Amino acid sequence: MTLHFMSDKELSRLEVLRDLTSGRLTVAAAGELLGLERRQVLRLSKAYQEQGATAPISKKRGRTSNRATPSRRGRTKTVQLWAYGLASRFVRQNTL
Template sequence: MKGLTLSAKEQNRLKILNGVLEQRWSMREAAPLLGVSERQGWRLLAAYRKEGARGLAHKNRGRKPPNATPETIQQQVVALALERYDRINHTHLSELLAEREGLTLSRPTVRRILVRAGLSSPRHRRPPQHRSRRQRMPQEGMLLQLDGSHHLWLEDRGGG
């Protein structure tokens, strides 16, 4: 964490805690403005006094999670998707990676890796069917209705 960039929320906290240090507000007044309890407000103030603005930033900022997929495996998946398994969808690719390559990765993980690399799942998308709309009648309720059947529905009373 060399260069520190504070979020808007952290900048607001910094302003309020400076107000507490300058005795413009008591911690009881500042805690609701900070969106925390009074006790947590004192903790934030102690961290600010000890570490400065860096004390307001989350301590995990800038760290990689321990369960992240290693960069080498991500590069291997992208290379295989481009070369050997070209034009295979993400679900099938994750299954083939487990069977043939020994890389057991979940489908969402494979998808995330490939989407970050700019590779979307190959999907055949058909254009939507064209629908021609009927011409509107000049007045509401004037819909032309025809009977196209060949037999006499109304017997001798008309139609057909």
């Protein structure tokens, strides 16, 4: 048995999807509750029917952001080399 952790937003989506599948909600009402367009609600509903309760869990969880800045470690070394006038020697050494 695998444990899946869900945020509050994902839990509320799950409740709405359960109500939608059971017929207590319409697609339009579910979209209004979730703040999504009809098409996105249908996409989520299809995923819920195929994957079950794990469907609303973000697939991006645990990965780094696309907007994450690269490590400054290499950049700092380059700046230090330029500051001390050693960059040209370093470049020549590493290209040979």
